[in-house]
Amino acid sequence: MIRTATPxxxxxxxxxxxxxxxxxxxxxxxxxxxxxxxxxxxxERPAAFAHLAxxxxxxxxxxxxxxxxxFSTWRxxxxxxxxxxxxxxxxxxxxxxxxxxxxxxxxxxxRGYERLxxxxxxxxxxxxxxxxxLGARPQDEWTxxxxxxxxxxxxGSPRPAGA
Numbered sequence: 462m463i464r465t466a467t468p469x470x471x472x473x474x475x476x477x478x479x480x481x482x483x484x485x486x487x488x489x490x491x492x493x494x495x496x497x498x499x500x501x502x503x504x505e506r507p508a509a510f511a512h513l514a515x516x517x518x519x520x521x522x523x524x525x526x527x528x529x530x531x532f533s534t535w536r537x538x539x540x541x542x543x544x545x546x547x548x549x550x551x552x553x554x555x556x557x558x559x560x561x562x563x564x565x566x567x568x569x570x571x572r573g574y575e576r577l578x579x580x581x582x583x584x585x586x587x588x589x590x591x592x593x594x595l596g597a598r599p600q601d602e603w604t605x606x607x608x609x610x611x612x613x614x615x616x617g618s619p620r621p622a623g624a
Contacts, residue, residue: 462557463564466511466525468503471495473522474511481547485582502527512564514548514557524548526561533576540576541565562595580605 466474475495482491501509514524524547531542543565548557562577569577578600581588589599608616 462517463512463514463560466502466513468499470511470513470522471499471502473513474498474502474525474527477522477525477547477549478527478545480549481545484547484550485585509544512561514552514561516552516555523552523555524557524561526565528565530574531576531578536575538573538575540574540578541569543577543579546579558591559595 472495475493475498478493478498479488479491482488501507502511509527509529511525511527513522515521516523525545526543526547527545528541528543530539532539543562546558546561548561565577568574581592
């Protein structure tokens with residue numbers, strides 16, 4: 462049911478990224494190309510990893526997760542940050558999401574990683590309830606901040622001398 466993605470899976474991963482963005486009401490924000498995903502997942506220095514959920518009967522890919530390593534200075538150990546988890550609506554309830562998370566938890570245990578973390582939109586009650594049913598707990602004392610687009614460019618651009 463769950464397998465590691467291969468370079469041949471990039472088109473379906475790209476399609477699932479678009480499906481997830483549409484579900485999250487942010488389809489207009491997707492800029493990633495198949496080539497960017499291919500490089501990130503399978504290039505000379507992969508920065509991210511992906512697993513796919515397949516329907517047992519048809520073999521069709523019905524979901525995916527995309528993740529990367531993070532590091533906790535407090536624990537002195539790596540963890541997994543789950544960037545995306547998505548199962549197509551028609552395949553939900555068959556255990557694919559749980560199986561994807563279980564695979565990431567297995568990797569954590571096997572490799573000595575101490576955390577599996579992700580973010581979820583506050584309005585996404587079905588996902589929140591699902592995650593809580595697995596024992597995940599919200600980290601309410603932290604607020605995620607992001608620099609992107611113009612703000613990132615402004616902060617990261619060279620400043621004229623004396624400025």
